[in-house]
Amino acid sequence: MNLPPHPIAATDVAISFGNAHVVLADRVIHGFVVIAGDRILDVGTGPTPAGSLDLGGDYLLPGLVDIHTDHFEKHVFPRAHVRWNIMRALLAHDAQVIGGGITTVFDSLCVGATATLERREILAPMLEAIEAAQAKGMLRAEHLVHLRCEITDALTPELTAANIDRPVVRLVSVMEHVPGLRQSRDLTAYIDRRQKETGKSADVLRAEMDQAIADAGDIGARVRPRVVDLAHQRALPLMSHDDTEVAHIELAKADGVAVSEFPCTLEAARAARAAGMAIVAGAPNLLRGGSQSGNVAVADLLAEGLVDVLASDYVPRSLLDCAFALAEEPRFGIDLPRAVAMVAKAPAGIAGVDDRGEIAPGKRADLLHVALADGHPCLKQVWRAGRRVS
Numbered sequence: 001m002n003l004p005p006h007p008i009a010a011t012d013v014a015i016s017f018g019n020a021h022v023v024l025a026d027r028v029i030h031g032f033v034v035i036a037g038d039r040i041l042d043v044g045t046g047p048t049p050a051g052s053l054d055l056g057g058d059y060l061l062p063g064l065v066d067i068h069t070d071h072f073e074k075h076v077f078p079r080a081h082v083r084w085n086i087m088r089a090l091l092a093h094d095a096q097v098i099g100g101g102i103t104t105v106f107d108s109l110c111v112g113a114t115a116t117l118e119r120r121e122i123l124a125p126m127l128e129a130i131e132a133a134q135a136k137g138m139l140r141a142e143h144l145v146h147l148r149c150e151i152t153d154a155l156t157p158e159l160t161a162a163n164i165d166r167p168v169v170r171l172v173s174v175m176e177h178v179p180g181l182r183q184s185r186d187l188t189a190y191i192d193r194r195q196k197e198t199g200k201s202a203d204v205l206r207a208e209m210d211q212a213i214a215d216a217g218d219i220g221a222r223v224r225p226r227v228v229d230l231a232h233q234r235a236l237p238l239m240s241h242d243d244t245e246v247a248h249i250e251l252a253k254a255d256g257v258a259v260s261e262f263p264c265t266l267e268a269a270r271a272a273r274a275a276g277m278a279i280v281a282g283a284p285n286l287l288r289g290g291s292q293s294g295n296v297a298v299a300d301l302l303a304e305g306l307v308d309v310l311a312s313d314y315v316p317r318s319l320l321d322c323a324f325a326l327a328e329e330p331r332f333g334i335d336l337p338r339a340v341a342m343v344a345k346a347p348a349g350i351a352g353v354d355d356r357g358e359i360a361p362g363k364r365a366d367l368l369h370v371a372l373a374d375g376h377p378c379l380k381q382v383w384r385a386g387r388r389v390s
Contacts, residue, residue, distance in 0.1 A: 012037050015386075017367070018052030020060040023340050025358050033060055035365040038385035042361060055369055059377075061340055062359050063103025063366025063384060064319045065347040067146060067171060068261060068280065068311035071096065072107045076122060080199055086122065086129045091138065098140040100316035103366040103384040104348070104356060106146040106171050111160050112153030112223075123159060130168055140382070140389035144353070146171040148241065149227045154219050157226040164230050171351050172231040173261055174224055175241035228255045237352055239280070243268040249275055259350055261311075264295040269306040278350055280309040283318035283343070287325065302332045309347045319343040320370070324377045 018032040022043060031045035032052055048054075075089035097105045109126055113119040130143050145168045149156050163169065194205050231238045239259040240252035249260065249271040260272035261280040272279050279301070285291050286298040301307050312318050326332060326339035334342075341358075348357030356364040369381035382390035 014041060014049075016049040016052040017055055017060055017369070018048030019057055020055040020369075021057065022060045022359055023062070023337055025341055025345055025360065026337055028336060030057075033359060033367065035367070035383070035386050038365055038387075040359060040361055040363050040365050043359060056371075058380065059368075059370040059372070060359065061101070061323075061368040061370055062344045062357055062363075063368060063382070064101045064323075064343045065104045065345075065351065065353065065357050066097070066102045066312045066316065066319060066343075067106045067309065067347045067351050068108050068173075068282075068313060069097075069105060069316060070108050070110075070148075070314060071312070071316055072126065073110070073119075073122075074314065076126065077118070083118070083122075086125050087133065090126075090129045090133055090143075094133075094139045094141055094143070097316045098382055098384075098390050099379065100312070100318075101320045101368045101370070101379050101382065102141055102312070102316055103368075103382065103389075104142045104144065104353060105316075106144050106351060108146040108148050108173075110148050110150060111163070112150035112156030120153075120155060120159065123163065127163055127166055127168065131166065134168070140384065142384065144168055144170045144351075146173065148173050148175055149223075151176050151220045151224040151227060154223065156223050157230070160227055160230050164234060164236070170236065170353070171239070172227070172236050173239035173241045174227055174255075174257075176220060224255070228257075232256060237350060243272065246271045249277070252277070262313075263301070263306075264291075266296055266300060266304070266306075269296070269301050270304070273306055278308045278346075279306055280311050280347075280350075281307045282313040283310045283322040284313050284315045286310070286322055287315075287318055299332075302326075302334070308342065309350060310342050311347070320368075320377050320379065324372070324375075328375070 014034050014036045016032055016034040022029050022031055022033055029045050032048045034042040072093045075093045076084055076086055078084055109123055110119040111123060133139050134143055147169055149160055151174055191202055191205050238257050239261040240257045241261045242264050243249055243260045244264040249268055253275050259278045259280060262282055263269040263272060269279055281298045281301055290297045310322050323339045323343050326334045327336040345357040348354050356366050365383060365386040367383040370377045371380055
């Protein structure tokens with residue numbers, strides 16, 4: 001196969017891809033795609049345009065859209081108490097993101113903290129690094145920001161207000177990481193996990209846990225309404241994180257929240273669906289065969305039709321793998337176009353960037369050339385906004 005030089009800047013000269021299995025929103029066709037500038041110009045099944053790049057029968061997918069990943073922070077703190085240079089961490093993160101076929105990533109940055117207090121210090125530098133690197137063309141994926149607002153930190157409203165008007169901020173969620181609540185209902189498991197993360201003794205962690213539980217209700221009651229108002233004033237999409245009880249869904253609906261992100265129980269997911277909320281689940285949970293923290297398995301949610309969007313959470317590569325794994329699993333009744341939509345078109349719609357996530361004329365030219373080898377999707381080329389970036 002003759003590939004063009006790398007990278008190619010987007011131009012108004014049409015570029016066509018032929019002999020491809022093109023994954024559209026509702027079907028797979030054997031055909032071609034033509035792009036010009038940063039947009040898709042044409043899609044068809046007729047004769048392949050002259051001069052097309054022959055994809056050899058491989059798949060052509062839309063670029064993936066990831067609305068929840070804390071992977072950037074994992075590069076900033078590669079080990080407990082080890083802080084990496086933030087720009088270098090961002091570049092490493094970007095390489096893994098684009099290597100997983102994600103052309104639009106919502107870097108999910110914590111606003112406020114209950115245990116990892118360094119998160120307060122690194123928020124602004126991480127945002128500034130994203131803005132600077134993007135302005136200088138240093139990043140291959142497009143990086144937008146999802147502010148994850150911790151309602152049990154009294155400083156969260158101040159930190160949110162200071163950063164929510166940055167142009168890269170496009171999504172907000174409210175979360176409540178308190179021992180005994182939501183994701184952390186098992187207190188013994190919580191202590192064990194925090195010991196591994198921090199190296200602190202169980203006695204120290206229990207004392208911190210008791211204080212956090214004592215403070216949480218009062219602080220949360222004051223902080224949550226302020227964060228919700230900040231998001232609504234700017235018409236930013238708002239999500240509720242780790243819903244566990246019907247009461248959590250009722251509170252979310254009362255707050256004007258339209259998305260339940262990572263519901264922890266079937267009860268909460270069913271309530272979210274009944275309330276007309278979209279549901280986001282974690283791709284690693286599905287690939288691993290269950291939750292790392294003892295919560296509901298995504299497979300069980302899928303079996304009841306309770307997943308609209310998959311997010312990578314902490315493994316960028318998981319989105320691409322999930323799309324093909326879902327399509328191969330007959331019990332879910334999800335074909336490849338629908339599986340791809342769950343990691344491309346659907347998250348783009350939730351996040352308000354619906355100019356992408358689908359191969360159709362007029363959409364942004366974010367494309368993935370994917371070959372299958374032993375059942376594994378292998379990324380061959382990535383195009384973002386008409387420019388080859390991998």
